[in-house]
Amino acid sequence: MREKRTKIQEVLAREPIGEELTLMGWVRTKRASKNVAFIALNDGSTINNIQVVADVEQFGEEVLKKVTTGASIAATGKLVASQGAGQSCELIAESIEVFGEADPEKYPLQPKKHSLEFLREIAHLRLRTNTFSAIMRVRHSMAFAVHQFFNDKGFFYINTPIITSSDAEGAGEAFKVTNFELDAIPRNEEGGVDFKKDFFEKEANLTVSGQLEGELAAMALAEIYTFGPTFRAENSNTTRHLAEFWMIEPEMAFYDLKDNMDLAEEMLKYLVKYALDNCADDLAFLEKRAEEEDKNKPQTERAEMTLTERLKFVLENDFERVTYTEAIEILKRSKPNQKKKFQYLIEEWGADLQSEHERFLVEKHFKKPVILYNYPRDIKAFYMRQNDDGKTVGAMDILFPGIGEIIGGSQREERMDKLTERMKAMGIPVEEMSWYMDTRRFGSVPHSGYGLGFERMIQFVTGMGNIRDVIPFPRTPGNCEF
Amino acid sequence: MREKRTKIQEVLAREPIGEELTLMGWVRTKRASKNVAFIALNDGSTINNIQVVADVEQFGEEVLKKVTTGASIAATGKLVASQGAGQSCELIAESIEVFGEADPEKYPLQPKKHSLEFLREIAHLRLRTNTFSAIMRVRHSMAFAVHQFFNDKGFFYINTPIITSSDAEGAGEAFKVTNFELDAIPRNEEGGVDFKKDFFEKEANLTVSGQLEGELAAMALAEIYTFGPTFRAENSNTTRHLAEFWMIEPEMAFYDLKDNMDLAEEMLKYLVKYALDNCADDLAFLEKRAEEEDKNKPQTERAEMTLTERLKFVLENDFERVTYTEAIEILKRSKPNQKKKFQYLIEEWGADLQSEHERFLVEKHFKKPVILYNYPRDIKAFYMRQNDDGKTVGAMDILFPGIGEIIGGSQREERMDKLTERMKAMGIPVEEMSWYMDTRRFGSVPHSGYGLGFERMIQFVTGMGNIRDVIPFPRTPGNCEF
Numbered sequence: 001m002r003e004k005r006t007k008i009q010e011v012l013a014r015e016p017i018g019e020e021l022t023l024m025g026w027v028r029t030k031r032a033s034k035n036v037a038f039i040a041l042n043d044g045s046t047i048n049n050i051q052v053v054a055d056v057e058q059f060g061e062e063v064l065k066k067v068t069t070g071a072s073i074a075a076t077g078k079l080v081a082s083q084g085a086g087q088s089c090e091l092i093a094e095s096i097e098v099f100g101e102a103d104p105e106k107y108p109l110q111p112k113k114h115s116l117e118f119l120r121e122i123a124h125l126r127l128r129t130n131t132f133s134a135i136m137r138v139r140h141s142m143a144f145a146v147h148q149f150f151n152d153k154g155f156f157y158i159n160t161p162i163i164t165s166s167d168a169e170g171a172g173e174a175f176k177v178t179n180f181e182l183d184a185i186p187r188n189e190e191g192g193v194d195f196k197k198d199f200f201e202k203e204a205n206l207t208v209s210g211q212l213e214g215e216l217a218a219m220a221l222a223e224i225y226t227f228g229p230t231f232r233a234e235n236s237n238t239t240r241h242l243a244e245f246w247m248i249e250p251e252m253a254f255y256d257l258k259d260n261m262d263l264a265e266e267m268l269k270y271l272v273k274y275a276l277d278n279c280a281d282d283l284a285f286l287e288k289r290a291e292e293e294d295k296n297k298p299q300t301e302r303a304e305m306t307l308t309e310r311l312k313f314v315l316e317n318d319f320e321r322v323t324y325t326e327a328i329e330i331l332k333r334s335k336p337n338q339k340k341k342f343q344y345l346i347e348e349w350g351a352d353l354q355s356e357h358e359r360f361l362v363e364k365h366f367k368k369p370v371i372l373y374n375y376p377r378d379i380k381a382f383y384m385r386q387n388d389d390g391k392t393v394g395a396m397d398i399l400f401p402g403i404g405e406i407i408g409g410s411q412r413e414e415r416m417d418k419l420t421e422r423m424k425a426m427g428i429p430v431e432e433m434s435w436y437m438d439t440r441r442f443g444s445v446p447h448s449g450y451g452l453g454f455e456r457m458i459q460f461v462t463g464m465g466n467i468r469d470v471i472p473f474p475r476t477p478g479n480c481e482f
Numbered sequence: 483m484r485e486k487r488t489k490i491q492e493v494l495a496r497e498p499i500g501e502e503l504t505l506m507g508w509v510r511t512k513r514a515s516k517n518v519a520f521i522a523l524n525d526g527s528t529i530n531n532i533q534v535v536a537d538v539e540q541f542g543e544e545v546l547k548k549v550t551t552g553a554s555i556a557a558t559g560k561l562v563a564s565q566g567a568g569q570s571c572e573l574i575a576e577s578i579e580v581f582g583e584a585d586p587e588k589y590p591l592q593p594k595k596h597s598l599e600f601l602r603e604i605a606h607l608r609l610r611t612n613t614f615s616a617i618m619r620v621r622h623s624m625a626f627a628v629h630q631f632f633n634d635k636g637f638f639y640i641n642t643p644i645i646t647s648s649d650a651e652g653a654g655e656a657f658k659v660t661n662f663e664l665d666a667i668p669r670n671e672e673g674g675v676d677f678k679k680d681f682f683e684k685e686a687n688l689t690v691s692g693q694l695e696g697e698l699a700a701m702a703l704a705e706i707y708t709f710g711p712t713f714r715a716e717n718s719n720t721t722r723h724l725a726e727f728w729m730i731e732p733e734m735a736f737y738d739l740k741d742n743m744d745l746a747e748e749m750l751k752y753l754v755k756y757a758l759d760n761c762a763d764d765l766a767f768l769e770k771r772a773e774e775e776d777k778n779k780p781q782t783e784r785a786e787m788t789l790t791e792r793l794k795f796v797l798e799n800d801f802e803r804v805t806y807t808e809a810i811e812i813l814k815r816s817k818p819n820q821k822k823k824f825q826y827l828i829e830e831w832g833a834d835l836q837s838e839h840e841r842f843l844v845e846k847h848f849k850k851p852v853i854l855y856n857y858p859r860d861i862k863a864f865y866m867r868q869n870d871d872g873k874t875v876g877a878m879d880i881l882f883p884g885i886g887e888i889i890g891g892s893q894r895e896e897r898m899d900k901l902t903e904r905m906k907a908m909g910i911p912v913e914e915m916s917w918y919m920d921t922r923r924f925g926s927v928p929h930s931g932y933g934l935g936f937e938r939m940i941q942f943v944t945g946m947g948n949i950r951d952v953i954p955f956p957r958t959p960g961n962c963e964f
Binding site for chain 2 (some may be wrong): 005007009024025026043045046060070071072074099100101103106107124125127129132133136137139140143147151154156157159160161162163164165166171175176177178179180182183187191192193199200202204206214216217219220221222225228229231233235242244246253298301314376395414435436439440441442443444445446449471472473475477478479480481
């Protein structure tokens with residue numbers, strides 16, 4: 001620790017040829033000839049390794065045999081222009097300190113291709129691979145860009161509660177939180193669970209969305225956003241579902257549905273542009289990775305666009321804004337519907353759209369990202385603003401290539417009578433929600449908001465097919481390791 | 483919604499005298515003379531209201547009687563220089579639209595002083611008060627500053643898991659997470675809880691700290707930070723404890739204890755400077771508020787420094803770095819110890835320090851923020867690096883005026899044998915933690931990190947005495963409303 005570490009990212013960007021530097025990191029590979037060892041060193045600051053050149057005679061076998069894949073070292077020496085192909089500079093080592101070895105017989109991450117399934121099993125080590133370090137750097141950049149975007153616009157970040165007694169949206173899919181010993185649940189006189197004895201003195205759940213509390217804040221601060229974990233105890237073992245995932249939920253007073261769409265489109269383009277501007281090396285690596293993967297797939301399953309093309313597809317197109325009713329007409333008349341190629345055929349107005357329909361609209365019909373709006377009231381949530389036609393609500397979903405819905409939002413029903421009526425019709429306990437109703441009772445305003453599943457966005461930007469690979473420690477049925 | 487809203491914050495900053503504007507917000511107060519009504523309008527973008535002037539004859543009683551405290555309106559008109567005291571400009575209303583009324587008989591936030599206790603009961607509305615909107619804007623700024631600080635330094639934001647099967651640090655204070663119906667817990671053949679039937683197929687908790695998983699990420703990406711919710715099922719009804727709170731936990735490979743202290747001091751100063759630079763109006767309001775509160779306290783309990791003085795105390799002093807051993811000597815010889823004024827007298831080396839001791843060191847002895855380091859091993863966690871003296875560990879706590887400890891951190895024990903030995907001595911199940919041990923088994927490096935309780939920091943910056951008032955929806959024993 002006596003020497004000051006210089007980051008490899010900085011060295012490769014600045015190329016301070018001739019300078020004396022100390023690099024610290026983990027060995028990716030070592031190639032040794034009789035006289036010289038070439039060590040590819042990575043410190044997590046960039047996808048790119050730097051080559052450290054060590055004279056075999058000078059350092060001796062004793063030291064160099066510890067320098068294996070996964071070992072951590074500090075290398076001090078002079079940076080020189082590189083003679084070899086594939087790198088512009090390299091470090092000629094004058095001293096090497098081995099911090100920690102990595103027994104090649106035991107260390108699982110040897111330099112060969114590992115399956116994503118295998119790497120999920122060792123999620124505590126997979127961040128040391130090129131693929132996962134690239135994903136996590138992109139994830140960081142996207143999180144920062146979210147905060148930057150909203151801060152620049154004067155939105156306020158609000159931490160809505162994680163533990164909540166509100167389950168209006170949970171639909172029975174909320175995890176329960178308790179301080180009881182599960183083998184000694186206290187009972188009340190009627191034989192039910194005596195929640196009065198629990199920590200919160202009532203039933204408590206993990207939040208499924210911060211929206212309702214976000215609305216409370218928007219009725220005071222006008223423009224707010226949340227960015228936090230949300231939870232679903234949904235027994236779905238798919239590539240699109242996690243039990244624990246991060247959501248971004250802006251909520252804005254004085255916004256109608258069009259304002260809501262404008263903001264969502266602007267935000268998505270900002271995030272994509274930020275990735276292109278700030279994550280070029282990682283995206284190039286991930287694009288190449290996706291292309292390699294595609295080679296092992298049958299022709300029909302291969303991506304039609306490269307990663308960069310998909311990102312530019314979002315950035316460079318105006319999103320097509322189409323009502324649900326128009327979309328149903330398009331889908332009814334579409335070839336895959338006529339020829340019964342859709343798994344779910346579209347027969348009448350009111351049908352819920354599936355991913356196959358959303359992707360058809362985006363990829364085949366409009367060839368642009370699509371915003372569908374004014375959905376049938378009966379397939380949407382209670383808080384969405386009722387349109388004058390008596391059958392639709394001011395909902396909007398944004399559809400992307402490859403993944404379908406990426407954002408869902410709506411203008412909220414701000415009229416007390418309409419909201420109460422709808423809640424009663426849907427069996428939602430109005431009395432228990434009196435705190436929510438107070439926002440309509442006192443100083444109610446037209447307002448709107450939407451939700452972006454952060455991991456869906458990271459999947460889109462990284463091109464990763466399985467949502468378990470874009471969060472450090474995925475939680476799914478049967479899995480909460482680490 | 484036809485008119486474009488201009489934010490009051492922008493109007494007051496820019497003062498576009500003569501422009502036609504539409505303002506939207508909530509009425510704070512209305513004063514009416516025979517001919518003119520003066521409406522103080524706030525839209526959450528700033529602590530400051532803007533005055534809207536409405537001609538009584540023009541708008542009529544019917545409209546103006548709806549314009550009461552808490553009602554929401556849009557007012558369109560021309561901005562003019564103000565004749566009245568206390569404001570530089572005001573809007574002469576040409577049209578007023580009332581979005582939502584707030585019946586003065588029912589709306590709880592009438593323009594008078596409300597106690598913080600009362601406001602906690604209506605946390606869903608308290609964000610509409612000056613005090614809580616100011617706190618939440620400061621909280622937003624501090625959250626953004628955290629991300630900005632670490633992003634600028636090339637740290638990566640990592641989302642460590644919220645639901646976890648790891649409880650090494652929980653000490654029995656972790657909330658349990660389950661998908662079981664609590665009145666029908668399945669039993670296994672031995673009569674215990676059949677966790678195999680639960681969602682995660684094993685016992686699951688809410689995280690008490692992201693540190694251990696943060697270390698995994700630092701062993702790959704070198705410099706990372708977490709910023710997320712953490713939980714304690716601790717039955718503490720104090721002004722310093724929440725069951726759900728947000729933590730910032732940076733973790734850095736290749737950092738020793740001194741590097742750790744340097745980073746923490748730099749971060750705290752950055753945050754304080756950011757608040758002073760970006761939250762001047764809100765801080766001025768909060769400072770005045772604290773002074774008013776102090777007037778009702780006995781002389782001895784009043785703050786010795788104003789809010790601004792406390793912030794500058796942090797910004798302008800080099801933090802004093804003192805070993806625990808030196809601090810004990812100072813405390814033993816101190817007047818309050820000699821005269822038995824401390825509630826807990828300091829008698830010998832090894833004693834745990836209380837808030838009264840920490841504040842004495844900061845406020846009376848050094849008159850600077852203090853970093854205490856090299857604590858007795860036996861009062862600190864298993865993962866802290868053991869010093870060569872055989873009795874202390876490389877821990878460090880940062881102490882602030884008014885609140886005592888604000889940051890706790892350490893260099894981590896990177897030596898496999900030392901760590902294993904310590905875990906065994908403390909009864910921590912090494913086998914269950916094999917994923918954690920892998921970081922020491924493979925490519926271990928010296929590393930350090932610390933934790934900052936975000937709400938403690940917000941308390942310090944806003945001067946609020948009760949931690950329940952610096953988070954939108956506090957969770958405490960018996961309370962998980964909203």
